[in-house]
Amino acid sequence: MKKSIIVALDESNMDSCKNILDQLNNKLCLVKIGSVAFTSLGHKIIDEVSDRGFEIFLDLKFNDIPNTVSKSIFGIRNLPIKMLTVHISGGKEMLDISMEAVKGTNIKIFGVSVLTSLNNKDTNTIFKRDTDKQVLSMLELAEEAMIDGIVCSPHELEIVVGRKKFQTITPGIRPYEFNDDQSRVMTPKEAISLGADFIVIGRPITKSNDIPKALEQVYQSIL
Numbered sequence: 001m002k003k004s005i006i007v008a009l010d011e012s013n014m015d016s017c018k019n020i021l022d023q024l025n026n027k028l029c030l031v032k033i034g035s036v037a038f039t040s041l042g043h044k045i046i047d048e049v050s051d052r053g054f055e056i057f058l059d060l061k062f063n064d065i066p067n068t069v070s071k072s073i074f075g076i077r078n079l080p081i082k083m084l085t086v087h088i089s090g091g092k093e094m095l096d097i098s099m100e101a102v103k104g105t106n107i108k109i110f111g112v113s114v115l116t117s118l119n120n121k122d123t124n125t126i127f128k129r130d131t132d133k134q135v136l137s138m139l140e141l142a143e144e145a146m147i148d149g150i151v152c153s154p155h156e157l158e159i160v161v162g163r164k165k166f167q168t169i170t171p172g173i174r175p176y177e178f179n180d181d182q183s184r185v186m187t188p189k190e191a192i193s194l195g196a197d198f199i200v201i202g203r204p205i206t207k208s209n210d211i212p213k214a215l216e217q218v219y220q221s222i223l
Helices: 016-025 035-041 043-051 066-074 092-101 120-127 131-145 156-160 190-195 211-221
Strands: 005-008 031-035 055-063 085-089 108-112 149-151 169-170 200-201
Touching: 005 211, 016 035, 016 043, 016 211, 031 035, 031 043, 035 043, 035 055, 043 055, 055 066, 066 092, 085 092, 092 108, 092 131, 108 131, 108 169, 120 131, 131 149, 131 156, 156 169, 156 190, 190 200, 190 211
Parallel strands: 005 031, 005 200, 031 055, 055 085, 085 108, 108 149, 149 169, 169 200
Antiparallel strands: none
């Protein structure tokens, strides 16, 4: 059974995390631990998720000078992590040292291209170019560093998948209309059909009145 769904566990309270985990099926999904849970609960939340049989996507989006990123990754490389993230915009040396830091482990490095909360107006303000052009620039850098995968919006999936060099993690997935802070969104089925290897879904599942049903519906929609 292929697991393509990553459920985002963005909670700062351990009891809240446990309540959500109790209702998820580790045969249907992986779990994303981001900065909200990790900065509040630290290594304990990784152990909690792993002990329940879930594979872990640690989404801390490292972006600092190469030496600091290397030391940060060495601090977590022995934890039961399947994938972790760095910002591609940190530069080739940072990407290279990230790959070096996970050598000898099974951890895959995924580079964040452009945050899914940003739109063209934002990227033109920050990077002085449209989103798709910024993504292309980040892809070229990721290729040079030979990282394992790319985190990108569903709307840039075709660009990334066309390179045939990376696995893809796609946030900004919404199984139905959901009013939040994501700008470039798409349904699970649409994203998988465009070639996403993994899709990240948070609040539409974790804030649902029926978490098991919400996860099952997403799973069935992408079969």
